[in-house]
Amino acid sequence: MLTKVFPGKSSAGALGLSTCALLRAPGHTLLFDTAAHGVIKTIQNSLARLEVAPETVDTIFLSHMHYDHLNNAAYYPNAQIIVGRSEWEYATTSKDEWTPLESVLYLQHCRQVRLVDDGEEILPGIRAIWTPGHTPGHMSLAVDTPKGVVVLAGDAVKNRSELELEYSDQYVDQQASTASIKKIKSMAYKVLPGHDGYLLVQDGKVVPEQELVLDIMLPRGCMDGDNGVYHLSVK
Template sequence: MHKWEILLPGVPITTNLGFLGLCSIVLMRLDDKYVIFDPGHYGNREPLLSALRNRGLNVHDIDYVVLSHLHFDHAINTLLFPKARIIISRSEVDYALSNSNDPYLVTYLIDLVRDRLIVVNDGDELLGARFVLLPGHTGGTMGLLLEDKTLLTGDAIKYMSEAVNRRASFAYYSGELANESITKALGIARVIIPGHDAPFIVEGNSIKPLMDEPFNFQLTIRGRIRLAIVNE
């Protein structure tokens, strides 16, 4: 039986000075293996290590790291896990190596983990979980579908609002494909864990949060700054 829990929640926040990039980091237990989906980036490295310690785990206990895509905010912390096999879609590797216009790709990661890299295609399986190609945000964005129809989408669905609107807010490869991938994801999943938002339930055309209470997010400001909050 597949088990999952969110180690660090994705946060749907951008700024006028750049993207914070706090993605959903998910720990899974697939049979007897520990798997992390999208380990995040330097900015959430310490909280990630703390979350693992709180569960009696360390970086050497992780058997696999699955990357939905090769953007920095989802992928850089892959380097924390020296024993893990690294899984990514073949389409994403091809996209990363042939695309110089996507500013958030960390193409160097492919060479750094090449001896541990597992390249997969749409429909391939790992310990009973199925890889689902969901292109658009990038050329090879990939989700992972668990036995209970929980789908981890990465940024194929970044926010619950994208699922409600059936429309991607932005895409680096193809907006049309991104919208098609949202429809595809909603058609196969019962629960979706998006890239930068809380999990939600899909029941036909109805979409609702999985949890009654939202995640707690604390923003600490030091120094002189004028803060403007824009709710979309």
């Protein structure tokens, strides 16, 4: 994970904190989603720690084309962009308040985009799966590992609550969203949601793999919290 994000919402609007994961395969470096631009410093630090130069990322898989999942695509100049065929059609022909027009135009005119369908192999042992509901063409990645299938879910599963309850409160199609959550839950031993840490699925129960923390810093002079800092954590 290049970003360790805290699941939650703000009364002032969306936090824009989404997961971004790096996968290494023989001869390939793949990025799952790119996160929102507000976390670019976090991504830069994570890549530096892993000794990965942005220019060496050769593949970007976008679960969907909302701003908080695609806004840093330009940071990886040599990567082929992979998007679900239905998602691309939706993002380029429909109005969605979370889809930034400028990013769509950038991908259309400045980058090589590969469109894929359900079950299509992205790299050996890594395949795209159609998980609609949050958007009509949303796709996730299923990664085969010795322990079982890891699903990078994107916003098909945004957080631990959605995986546990098999229900999302943000969708264009509620029935499809619920079916996608159940599909992911039934096939995976581990899930990376779009806005949470890794979750283990054990006998139908959802077990967070790690504690997540988020510090909220207020402007200088605000003394609420710990001298203007609120330390939030979720286990």
